[in-house]
Amino acid sequence: MxxxxxxxxxxxxxxxxxxxxxxxxxxxxxxxxxxxxxxxxxxxxxxxxxxxxxxxxxxxxxxxxxxxxxxxxxxxxxxxxxxxxxxxxxxxxxxxxxxxxxxxxxxxxxxxxxxxxxxxxxxxxxxxxxxxxxxxxxxxxxxxxxxxxxxxxxxxxxxxxxxxxxxxxxxxxxxxxxxxxxxxxxxxxxxAVGATLELMNVKMVKDIRNKTNRVINCENANIGKTAAAAAAQLAAVRHIIQATGGLDALPPELREVARLRQDNPDMSLRELGEALDPPVSRSGVYHRIHRILAFAQEV
Ligand SMILES: [Zn+2]
The missing domain is CATH 3.10.28.10 (Homing endonucleases)
Structure with a gap:
């Protein structure tokens, strides 16, 4: 009906x-x-x-x-x-x-x-x-x-x-x-009070579905951004290797991060920081990554 x-x-x-x-x-x-x-x-x-x-x-x-x-x-x-x-x-x-x-x-x-x-x-x-x-x-x-x-x-x-x-x-x-x-x-x-209740019910279910979809979309967009950033970092590392014949041109603290990124394209900045010895905070890794990107633009 x-x-x-x-x-x-x-x-x-x-x-x-x-x-x-x-x-x-x-x-x-x-x-x-x-x-x-x-x-x-x-x-x-x-x-x-x-x-x-x-x-x-x-x-x-x-x-x-x-x-x-x-x-x-x-x-x-x-x-x-x-x-x-x-x-x-x-x-x-x-x-x-x-x-x-x-x-x-x-x-x-x-x-x-x-x-x-x-x-x-x-x-x-x-x-x-x-x-x-x-x-x-x-x-x-x-x-x-x-x-x-x-x-x-x-x-x-x-x-x-x-x-x-x-x-x-x-x-x-x-x-x-x-x-x-x-x-x-x-x-x-x-x-038509019954119909009103039905309409409110459908609306509530739709709202929840929309909100869930928005959260999923938002998360997907974030994942997309992280993946794009990691890809750019990888490209920079490869460019440095091609242009300078390796990673030795980088200072030791950047070299380590570049190598880790090359081996782990999916790692987040936090995970990269934790994998370093000694460990480095997320923002510390972020700064080093930026220096690597800047370095890649100059070689
Ligand atoms: Zn009347």
Missing amino acids: SFATQVKAELAAVRPALPCCRKAQAYGMAQGGHAFGYAGISLQTESAAIAALYAELLQQVCGCGPLVRQPPAGVRGFHLVTADPADHRRIFDTFGHTGREVSLRLNRANLECEQCAAAYLRGLFLSCGTVTSPERGYHLEFCVPYYNLSRDLPPLFAECGLHVRTVRRKGDYVLYFKESEQIEDCLTFMG
Whole structure:
């Protein structure tokens, strides 16, 4: 089951307790549906639970139920259509719309109590929302075909502490969140607490994985640097041998380090220092190495 399907299943199981919230949720589902205007009122969904909830809420709130039709070719799931013009009238009257608006707006009169906004957004998400699996990325969106509605929604989200962004896509208006915290807040607000916990869990695992990868990358980079430095030192020693016929041109304390490096290309500076007799600190070896490198540049 995809994450979006899981979120919708969780939201479709929520039944608002108050009549005003049931109305707000029915309103959200209808507005986010396939059509909501004089040409018809319909909702298309792949989920049997969402189809049942839509029919149940419309019946309770408007006193009329939609018909389930065969969906258009190529579309899976349920196509719920209100066919009777008298039913259209009843639904538009209930929600305070004429059904003749060119660009649908949000009628705030349908949001009565403090919980109504959550119920409305839950309904809207059930019919026109989707969310990406947190394994793949952070994205939650509502896709509405009405310009005015797309302008009325951000202030409603903002009142709920959610800062949504809008983008135009193929004639639709997409209201979306990209930050994981905002997605968590939106899911929680709509009532998908289980999905929020799941998202937080996935995020935590991803964070740990990222941190581990960063540490490994960092260590690899360090190992790379050490190896590159050792290779440069080896090259310098070989150059001195080629140019001067051996290492005798080096002072004794440098000669010993050069020989050790030649025999042990993988040793760290600390290990080189420990192998010297008497042992020399890491920084002592570092200085001698620098003198060898400088010497190699002059011969
Ligand atoms: Zn309410």
